[in-house]
Amino acid sequence: MAVQIEKTMNMEKLDAKIPDGPLALKWTNYKASVKLVNPANKRKIDVIVVGTGVAGAAASSALGELGYNVKTFSYHDSPRRAHAVASQGGVNAAKNYQNDGDSVYRLFIDMIKGGDYRSREANVYRAAEVSNQVIDHFTALGVPFARDYGGTLNTRSFGGVQVSRTFYAKGQTGQQCLLASYASLNRQIKNGTVVMYPRREMLDLVVIDGRARGIIARNMITGEIERHSAHAVVLATGGYGTIFYLSTLAVNSNATAAWKAYKKGAYFANPSFVQIHPTSIPQMNEFQAKLTLMSESLRNDGRIWVPKEKGDKRPPNEIPENERDYYLERRYPAFGNLVPRDIASRAAKERCDAGYGVGPTGLAVYLDFRDSIGKQGKKAIEGKYGNLFEMYRTITGTDPYTEPMKIYPAGHYTMGGLWVDYELMTTIPGLYAIGEANFSDHGANRLGASSLMQIAADGYFILPVTINNYLSDQIRVARIPTDAPEFDEAERSVKERLERLVSIRGKQSATTFHKRLGLIMWNHCGMSRNEKGLLKALSLVKDLREEFWKDLRVPGSLYDLNQELEKASRIADFLELADLLILDALNRKESCGAHFREEYQTAEGEALRNDAEYTFVSAWEYAGEGKPHILHREELKFMEVEMKVRSYK
Amino acid sequence: MNLTLKIWRQKDTKSKGKFVTYKMPDVSPEMSFLEMLDALNHKLIGSGDDPVAFEHDCREGICGSCGMYINGHPHGPVPAVTTCLLSMRHFSDGDTITVEPWRAKPFPVIKDLIVDRSAMDQIQIAGGFISVNTGAAPEANSILVPKKNSEEAFDSAVCIGCGACVAACKNASAMLFVSARISQYALLPQGKVEARERVRAMVAKMDELGFGNCSNTGACEAECPKQIRLVNIARLNREYYKAY
Numbered sequence: 001m002a003v004q005i006e007k008t009m010n011m012e013k014l015d016a017k018i019p020d021g022p023l024a025l026k027w028t029n030y031k032a033s034v035k036l037v038n039p040a041n042k043r044k045i046d047v048i049v050v051g052t053g054v055a056g057a058a059a060s061s062a063l064g065e066l067g068y069n070v071k072t073f074s075y076h077d078s079p080r081r082a083h084a085v086a087s088q089g090g091v092n093a094a095k096n097y098q099n100d101g102d103s104v105y106r107l108f109i110d111m112i113k114g115g116d117y118r119s120r121e122a123n124v125y126r127a128a129e130v131s132n133q134v135i136d137h138f139t140a141l142g143v144p145f146a147r148d149y150g151g152t153l154n155t156r157s158f159g160g161v162q163v164s165r166t167f168y169a170k171g172q173t174g175q176q177c178l179l180a181s182y183a184s185l186n187r188q189i190k191n192g193t194v195v196m197y198p199r200r201e202m203l204d205l206v207v208i209d210g211r212a213r214g215i216i217a218r219n220m221i222t223g224e225i226e227r228h229s230a231h232a233v234v235l236a237t238g239g240y241g242t243i244f245y246l247s248t249l250a251v252n253s254n255a256t257a258a259w260k261a262y263k264k265g266a267y268f269a270n271p272s273f274v275q276i277h278p279t280s281i282p283q284m285n286e287f288q289a290k291l292t293l294m295s296e297s298l299r300n301d302g303r304i305w306v307p308k309e310k311g312d313k314r315p316p317n318e319i320p321e322n323e324r325d326y327y328l329e330r331r332y333p334a335f336g337n338l339v340p341r342d343i344a345s346r347a348a349k350e351r352c353d354a355g356y357g358v359g360p361t362g363l364a365v366y367l368d369f370r371d372s373i374g375k376q377g378k379k380a381i382e383g384k385y386g387n388l389f390e391m392y393r394t395i396t397g398t399d400p401y402t403e404p405m406k407i408y409p410a411g412h413y414t415m416g417g418l419w420v421d422y423e424l425m426t427t428i429p430g431l432y433a434i435g436e437a438n439f440s441d442h443g444a445n446r447l448g449a450s451s452l453m454q455i456a457a458d459g460y461f462i463l464p465v466t467i468n469n470y471l472s473d474q475i476r477v478a479r480i481p482t483d484a485p486e487f488d489e490a491e492r493s494v495k496e497r498l499e500r501l502v503s504i505r506g507k508q509s510a511t512t513f514h515k516r517l518g519l520i521m522w523n524h525c526g527m528s529r530n531e532k533g534l535l536k537a538l539s540l541v542k543d544l545r546e547e548f549w550k551d552l553r554v555p556g557s558l559y560d561l562n563q564e565l566e567k568a569s570r571i572a573d574f575l576e577l578a579d580l581l582i583l584d585a586l587n588r589k590e591s592c593g594a595h596f597r598e599e600y601q602t603a604e605g606e607a608l609r610n611d612a613e614y615t616f617v618s619a620w621e622y623a624g625e626g627k628p629h630i631l632h633r634e635e636l637k638f639m640e641v642e643m644k645v646r647s648y649k
Numbered sequence: 650m651n652l653t654l655k656i657w658r659q660k661d662t663k664s665k666g667k668f669v670t671y672k673m674p675d676v677s678p679e680m681s682f683l684e685m686l687d688a689l690n691h692k693l694i695g696s697g698d699d700p701v702a703f704e705h706d707c708r709e710g711i712c713g714s715c716g717m718y719i720n721g722h723p724h725g726p727v728p729a730v731t732t733c734l735l736s737m738r739h740f741s742d743g744d745t746i747t748v749e750p751w752r753a754k755p756f757p758v759i760k761d762l763i764v765d766r767s768a769m770d771q772i773q774i775a776g777g778f779i780s781v782n783t784g785a786a787p788e789a790n791s792i793l794v795p796k797k798n799s800e801e802a803f804d805s806a807v808c809i810g811c812g813a814c815v816a817a818c819k820n821a822s823a824m825l826f827v828s829a830r831i832s833q834y835a836l837l838p839q840g841k842v843e844a845r846e847r848v849r850a851m852v853a854k855m856d857e858l859g860f861g862n863c864s865n866t867g868a869c870e871a872e873c874p875k876q877i878r879l880v881n882i883a884r885l886n887r888e889y890y891k892a893y
């Protein structure tokens with residue numbers, strides 16, 4: 001099948017609005033010149049925030065503190081359930097508390113390098129700059145970060161860097177940061193600045209005269225379709241990694257809100273940049289979708305190995321030292337087990353594909369703590385990873401203190417997302433995307449512990465500044481009525497689509513389609529891609545989409561609590577988004593970060609970037625039903641950093 | 650293994666519910682309890698029936714969404730795990746397993762195994778926070794916290810808000826849940842400034858919403874999947890006395 005990608009240059013619409021001045025002063029200069037809204041006017045302005053992870057809860061509370069009227073939506077029963085809760089490892093910040101030479105500049109460099117030179121310098125520098133405020137704020141909110149005996153904060157080192165800058169609360173840092181953000185959100189709910197709408201799923205964006213003015217949401221208890229309006233809409237709806245079905249993500253995580261925004265005109269950036277996490281617990285049965293992540297902080301003290309002999313079925317403790325292949329230490333002596341995630345994942349897959357994998361399926365490698373326990377004592381290891389070890393034992397029934405863990409890569413994080421400018425605004429005026437929902441800071445790969453950092457930075461410290469620049473022009477706009485024809489039309493199309501889903505009355509459940517889609521994506525658009533496979537995937541997805549709309553079975557009705565309908569509606573969107581992932585992977589004829597095209601590698605099998613032709617952000621535009629997606633490029637200019645071939649050898 | 654499931658089915662809050670029996674053959678011991686329910690629902694959808702509604706999300710024991718009574722225990726018979734992490738290897742061929750929603754007055758049933766736990770959010774909204782605006786925080790290391798206090802605060806802060814403690818309690822008391830938050834903040838200098846107002850507001854809201862009193866039975870501690878300890882309740886009581 002022929003793939004047509006129209007390329008246009010529309011620089012006017014893709015203005016990233018990067019402030020002038022030297023890199024280190026851009027954010028300072030921006031803050032000094034951004035337009036403000038006076039307190040009396042703020043009370044007349046409504047802002048919708050969709051999602052209550054760290055980014056959404058933080059943005060809601062910070063906007064509430066400023067005095068805006070905030071309406072916050074979550075498809076959970078409580079904001080505290082959002083999937084940021086499951087982030088384990090920590091929050092990076094450039095505090096340099098360890099006196100090991102860290103600085104804002106070095107964190108910036110590490111992120112740019114980790115993202116394999118496919119992120120925007122100004123955004124990344126700002127994230128690094130704001131990281132210190134994030135730690136101050138979380139500490140003040142009562143996050144029980146790890147501490148030293150003198151009472152100061154402790155840090156640990158994390159994959160891909162040479163300094164110790166990761167602040168953590170055992171292996172539950174995300175939970176503690178989310179609960180702190182939830183607490184600050186609750187304080188604003190009590191103060192009346194935020195109205196919380198739980199158990200609501202956003203099913204469309206309402207755009208009036210080119211501006212984002214509201215959403216259509218489904219009440220998940222009654223099935224009622226609701227209209228909500230505002231002067232601006234903020235999407236904090238996370239990533240789309242569950243497109244792979246098997247992933248480390250919460251099973252309800254989905255792409256619907258972002259996809260609806262895309263279809264209403266927001267560009268989608270770098271959709272093929274998906275991170276596969278190297279250390280999850282392997283799949284154990286066919287009904288399992290969720291693969292539990294074992295934090296990569298474990299790679300600080302665990303050594304990864306496979307037997308030197310193919311198909312060695314001996315229990316790991318019976319394999320002597322000289323018959324073990326510590327393949328990461330062997331190939332990457334400088335970084336060893338701490339190489340970035342994409343390298344660790346591909347290396348694991350390479351060993352397993354070559355026949356060295358362990359466990360019943362042969363799709364696993366060992367992560368061994370024997371030597372660290374020997375050196376540091378069991379107590380020290382328990383102090384650092386106690387809860388992770390406990391979780392591993394609960395799930396698998398084996399004890400990682402005495403037997404190595406078995407791990408395998410799984411879909412984990414999406415660097416791609418809605419395209420945003422420096423102000424975190426999408427290409428639809430008044431529509432913002434924050435946290436994992438946007439594409440902005442991680443380039444082609446995300447460094448460990450920079451996710452919590454970015455989502456908190458976006459939500460607490462960046463959006464609440466930049467949104468004023470837009471809202472200052474909105475102070476004379478009265479409350480947006482929900483009876484505009486655009487609301488009528490959006491509600492009508494949402495209802496029509498849901499009715500269509502329940503009326504197919506075919507034979508296969510939504511989950512069946514999800515599994516099949518996931519397998520196509522994992523095999524052909526996962527951690528290793530090639531043109532032949534991607535073209536095949538395009539046609540397989542097309543067939544699957546057609547089958548879905550003919551043979552889907554959704555029991556129950558629209559106006560009821562209907563979990564099968566929720567799933568079906570999300571999977572219908574994944575079946576469309578899948579095309580865009582594949583197209584983007586096809587179009588990017590280079591290997592960079594987590595995107596590995598087999599045609600573009602060195603003789604040693606390392607990723608081969610093509611800076612001359614691909615130093616850009618792919619920003620895709622929806623052209624309408626049945627029309628080819630349109631590619632725009634945002635050229636990336638590296639003024640501060642010299643582009644180097646990434647080497648972790 | 651082959652199992653018999655007796656599951657509570659209830660159409661909505663107003664309808665009357667009842668137990669329905671399902672035969673569940675070929676359950677793999679490697680499954681989690683929720684994957685076993687996924688397999689049941691797969692069967693039910695295939696035969697044109699309405700699947701069992703239950704709440705779940707992260708499936709790694711941290712989000713607090715899932716929770717059901719399994720053979721008379723919240724989250725099932727194994728201590729310190731949530732329903733999503735409960736492995737079927739703890740059951741035997743031929744077992745009959747009874748599955749019910751949380752039973753507590755402040756948690757009305759919404760559908761099947763899903764209950765409304767928004768009362769727990771209401772208590773947090775009443776005072777479960779430290780009042781610091783974005784941008785107002787001091788430099789993080791200017792607040793020194795003894796390592797021991799910080800670790801104890803962490804042990805309280807790991808509560809996932811699942812509601813098992815309330816469901817386990819014969820009085821439907823939320824004391825363990827509330828005391829976990831109160832303790833976290835009481836142990837940290839950041840939380841001390843508004844300790845009085847916080848404990849008063851949270852306890853008053855808890856009483857107002859119809860949660861029962863604590864009679865020191867300890868069922869909450871025994872059933873808590875995150876092993877939140879009764880000592881938190883003692884600390885809550887101390888904080889409460891100090892506040893009046």
